[in-house]
Amino acid sequence: DGGITQSPKYLFRKEGQNVTLSCEQNLNHDAMYWYRQDPGQGLRLIYYSQIVNDFQKGDIAEGYSVSREKKESFPLTVTSAQKNPTAFYLCASTGRPPKGYTFGSGTRLTVV
Amino acid sequence: GQNIDQPTEMTATEGAIVQINCTYQTSGFNGLFWYQQHAGEAPTFLSYNVLDGLEEKGRFSSFLSRSKGYSYLLLKELQMKDSASYLCAVREIYGGSQGNLIFGKGTKLSVKP
Numbered sequence: 650d651g652g653i654t655q656s657p658k659y660l661f662r663k664e665g666q667n668v669t670l671s672c673e674q675n676l677n678h679d680a681m682y683w684y685r686q687d688p689g690q691g692l693r694l695i696y697y698s699q700i701v702n703d704f705q706k707g708d709i710a711e712g713y714s715v716s717r718e719k720k721e722s723f724p725l726t727v728t729s730a731q732k733n734p735t736a737f738y739l740c741a742s743t744g745r746p747p748k749g750y751t752f753g754s755g756t757r758l759t760v761v
Numbered sequence: 762g763q764n765i766d767q768p769t770e771m772t773a774t775e776g777a778i779v780q781i782n783c784t785y786q787t788s789g790f791n792g793l794f795w796y797q798q799h800a801g802e803a804p805t806f807l808s809y810n811v812l813d814g815l816e817e818k819g820r821f822s823s824f825l826s827r828s829k830g831y832s833y834l835l836l837k838e839l840q841m842k843d844s845a846s847y848l849c850a851v852r853e854i855y856g857g858s859q860g861n862l863i864f865g866k867g868t869k870l871s872v873k874p
Contacts, residue, residue: 755803
């Protein structure tokens with residue numbers, strides 16, 4: 650079955666370390682997105698990519714980086730520059746014409 | 762600017778009906794979505810409205826008025842498993858973010874016995 654896979658589900662890192670969150674989809678979707686969710690904040694857009702080898706900053710891109718070398722993959726790196734990285738991270742994708750999003754199951758990152 | 766408002770929390774009784782409202786102001790409009798999200802899980806798609814009116818799908822219905830920038834999600838015959846957060850999202854069409862969804866902060870619904 651087609652879907653979008655995020656790994657790992659839980660991730661612990663020490664402060665000051667970079668960490669990369671994986672997002673893979675086999676839906677043949679063009680657009681992919683990374684959101685961060687904090688309690689009471691809703692979903693906030695970090696980065697998005699509408700085609701391979703191109704991506705755009707969202708509302709809260711500082712301290713994050715992404716790449717889109719393949720259509721199926723859109724990894725997110727949380728760098729040491731991100732001041733408050735502990736959060737629930739959601740990856741999503743959508744096809745053309747754009748419809749609703751398909752979400753991955755999320756990665757809960759805890760920085761200690 | 763972009764602004765999507767929905768109540769933070771609501772409580773309802775099992776078997777009852779509840780209406781969750783959403784108002785929005787966005788630059789360009791190309792559809793409104795409702796998602797359900799249980800704690801610690803990914804959002805799942807509930808409904809999509811692009812034209813004015815009511816869309817019914819089982820126990821869930823969604824209404825849209827584009828002129829008023831207003832939508833609601835109606836949940837009938839509430840069940841305990843309906844306890845979740847409900848996210849309203851608007852798809853923009855203008856600017857560099859074609860097709861992106863803008864999310865409200867979500868409404869946490871608690872269903873009591």
